[in-house]
Amino acid sequence: MKAGIIAAGHGERLRRAGIATPKPLVAIGGRPLVARAIDAARAAGATSVACIVNAETDRVRRFLEETDFGVPIEIVQRTTASSAESFLALRPLLEAAPFLLLTVDAVIAPAAVRALAERAVARPDAAGVLGVTTFVDDEKPLWAELDRNARIVTLGEPARARHVTAGVYFLKPVVYALADACGAGSWSAFRLFLGALLAHGHVLYGYDVGASVDVDRPEDITAAERLLGLTGRVS
Numbered sequence: 001m002k003a004g005i006i007a008a009g010h011g012e013r014l015r016r017a018g019i020a021t022p023k024p025l026v027a028i029g030g031r032p033l034v035a036r037a038i039d040a041a042r043a044a045g046a047t048s049v050a051c052i053v054n055a056e057t058d059r060v061r062r063f064l065e066e067t068d069f070g071v072p073i074e075i076v077q078r079t080t081a082s083s084a085e086s087f088l089a090l091r092p093l094l095e096a097a098p099f100l101l102l103t104v105d106a107v108i109a110p111a112a113v114r115a116l117a118e119r120a121v122a123r124p125d126a127a128g129v130l131g132v133t134t135f136v137d138d139e140k141p142l143w144a145e146l147d148r149n150a151r152i153v154t155l156g157e158p159a160r161a162r163h164v165t166a167g168v169y170f171l172k173p174v175v176y177a178l179a180d181a182c183g184a185g186s187w188s189a190f191r192l193f194l195g196a197l198l199a200h201g202h203v204l205y206g207y208d209v210g211a212s213v214d215v216d217r218p219e220d221i222t223a224a225e226r227l228l229g230l231t232g233r234v235s
Helices: 012-016 033-043 059-066 083-089 110-121 173-182 190-199 218-227
Strands: 002-007 048-053 073-077 099-103 106-108 128-133 143-146 152-155 163-171 204-208 212-214
Touching: 002 033, 002 083, 033 048, 033 059, 033 099, 033 106, 033 110, 048 059, 059 073, 083 190, 099 110, 106 110, 106 163, 110 128, 110 163, 110 204, 128 143, 128 190, 143 163, 143 204, 152 190, 152 204, 163 212, 173 190, 190 204, 212 218
Parallel strands: 002 048, 002 099, 048 073, 128 204
Antiparallel strands: 099 163, 106 212, 128 163, 143 152
16 A cells, blocks of 8 residues: 655645644654655555655755654656645555645644554455544644445535544545546645545545644643653654
């Protein structure tokens, strides 16, 4: 299984708070976010990882090139206009087989990421299985309504949903066909791409990964360390 990591954002809210470190290199318990995402992907069974980073700085690319993660790392360095564009830029590296996708700033227990990948294999009718949580931490969450079989019924309707997406996904290559049908520039965010999948009849399921933290603000760093049980020590 391959994994993809979207790590091309600019971390603007962290910058405004005085944190100049590129977001993928912000440390949680002493280990950079991008390293933790790779660790989680590897623990879930990924045998290689494709990562997109922005071209604003070479620091993230160099870190990935100079660090031994125990699996091959393929790097796309490109500044993109949106998370959807970043996802589509990874297509040549991911579309050959089902893959795990993580956003670099989503901190989730690695065991939950592994369980999501395992559960997804048991959903042969699914174009994708989205990690979801009832722990709403994101300032702009994507709400997901699940039926009793965990199939996603609606996305983006908070009045009808208990879960929000958590930044980890297991997807089949068929999802990229939507870009061929609609045009690669049709979405300004990955969440809109997910909504389009549902609107076009693709079957999506949700899997509850438990608590997660989206690291956007300085206080999220402490919350992520607390989630992983790292408060007070360095990992």
